[in-house]
Amino acid sequence: MMILGDCIEKMQELISQQVKVDLTVTSPPYDNLRNYNKSLAWNGKICKKIIRLLFDITGDGGVVVWVVNDATHNFSESCSSFKQALMFRHVGFNLFDTMIYAKSSFLPLTHKRYEQAFEYMFVFSKGKPKTINLFTEPTITKRNRTDGMHRDANGRKKTRLVVSKEKKIKSNIWYYSNSNNRTNHPATFPEQLAGDHILSWSNENDIVLDPFMGSGTTGVMALKLNRQFIGIEKVEEFFNIATNRIDKDLKQEKIC
Numbered sequence: 001m002m003i004l005g006d007c008i009e010k011m012q013e014l015i016s017q018q019v020k021v022d023l024t025v026t027s028p029p030y031d032n033l034r035n036y037n038k039s040l041a042w043n044g045k046i047c048k049k050i051i052r053l054l055f056d057i058t059g060d061g062g063v064v065v066w067v068v069n070d071a072t073h074n075f076s077e078s079c080s081s082f083k084q085a086l087m088f089r090h091v092g093f094n095l096f097d098t099m100i101y102a103k104s105s106f107l108p109l110t111h112k113r114y115e116q117a118f119e120y121m122f123v124f125s126k127g128k129p130k131t132i133n134l135f136t137e138p139t140i141t142k143r144n145r146t147d148g149m150h151r152d153a154n155g156r157k158k159t160r161l162v163v164s165k166e167k168k169i170k171s172n173i174w175y176y177s178n179s180n181n182r183t184n185h186p187a188t189f190p191e192q193l194a195g196d197h198i199l200s201w202s203n204e205n206d207i208v209l210d211p212f213m214g215s216g217t218t219g220v221m222a223l224k225l226n227r228q229f230i231g232i233e234k235v236e237e238f239f240n241i242a243t244n245r246i247d248k249d250l251k252q253e254k255i256c
Contacts, residue, residue, distance in 0.1 A: 002219065002246070004239045007211035007232045008046070011053040014230070020059035021230065022131070022206035025197050025218045027067035027119075027189055028084075048087050050211065055091045057209070061130025063201040064093065067101060067189055069119040075112075081120050093124035099172040101193060106178070121174070121193075123201070133200050135170040188215050195221040202227055216242030220249050 003010050028047065054064055068084060070077040085095060099121035106117045176190040194217050198208060204226040210218035213231035215238060222229040223246065233239040 001229065002213065002216075002231045002233070002239070002243055004233060004236060006234050008049055008053065010232045011050075011057055011211060015053065015056050019057065019230075020062070020207070021057055021209040022059060022062050023198065023202040023227075024054060024058065024062075024064040024209040024211070025067075025194050025222075026065070026210045026212050027214075028212055044083070047084060048091075051084070051087045051093075052091050054211070055088075055093060055126065058126045060127055062126050063096070063129050063131075064088070064122075064124040065197045065201070066122040066124065067119055067193075068122065069116070072113075072116075081122070085122050088122070088124045093126060094128075095122065096125040096129060097123040097172055099123060099174065101189070102173055102175045103178045104175055118173075119189075121197075123197075129201060131201055131203055131206070133203075135196070135200065136167040137170050139165050139168045188217055191217055191221055194218045195225060198222055198225050198227060213242050214238055216245045219246050223250055 028050070058064060066084065066088070068081045070079060070081050072078070085098075089095060101119045101121050103117050103119075106115055108115060174193065174196065176193050178190060198218075198221055202208060205228065207228045207230060208218065208222040209230045209232075211232045213219060213233040216231060219229045219231045219242060231242060233242060
């Protein structure tokens with residue numbers, strides 16, 4: 001389901017219809033860094049209202065993934081991301097994890113500090129997450145173990161390298177290429193980022209929400225991964241981009 005309109009109004013309507021979502025994956029229009037066709041009305045009061053509505057529409061054990069960053073003015077970051085995290089805590093969410101979206105490539109900004117190469121991915125949960133499907137990766141790091149059964153020619157205990165586990169849980173820093181924007185939207189995140197979070201915090205047939213649908217990345221991945229999707233977008237141009245993109249991608253998926 002894709003809805004054209006203001007996310008505050010539309011989420012209120014969904015809540016009145018007793019709709020509950022299992023997972024939200026979204027990125028808000030933080031710090032006025034883009035004007036989104038001059039449609040943007042964004043401040044702390046509006047943000048707090050949206051966070052309150054996200055709490056009301058999220059089912060018990062549901063998760064919200066909030067991809068956000070801070071603007072820098074006069075050599076100081078705004079700290080908006082941390083203020084928003086505290087808002088989520090205030091309304092009742094748990095901060096389940098603070099994750100990092102690390103960009104494998106980034107534009108130089110020449111602003112007299114180390115280049116900005118990441119965004120925060122706050123993972124909030126309503127109570128204990130009901131779904132946790134963690135990715136694993138091969139264990140590369142090895143550690144020394146003293147072997148008391150064997151000694152060298154000088155009588156010293158021998159040490160040997162052992163692998164503690166063949167696999168370990170993946171770290172909370174996720175690396176993605178951010179150069180695959182196939183749309184005219186100014187602020188997309190990688191499809192794999194959305195897909196990885198959808199796989200981590202939801203199951204097939206769960207309802208995934210994106211109240212700032214933009215170009216429809218969350219929707220594309222939710223539907224490809226057999227989830228139900230609710231997307232809300234205020235700007236008609238972006239809404240049309242998202243609906244056309246989702247329709248095209250799903251048709252190609254069926255052909256393949």
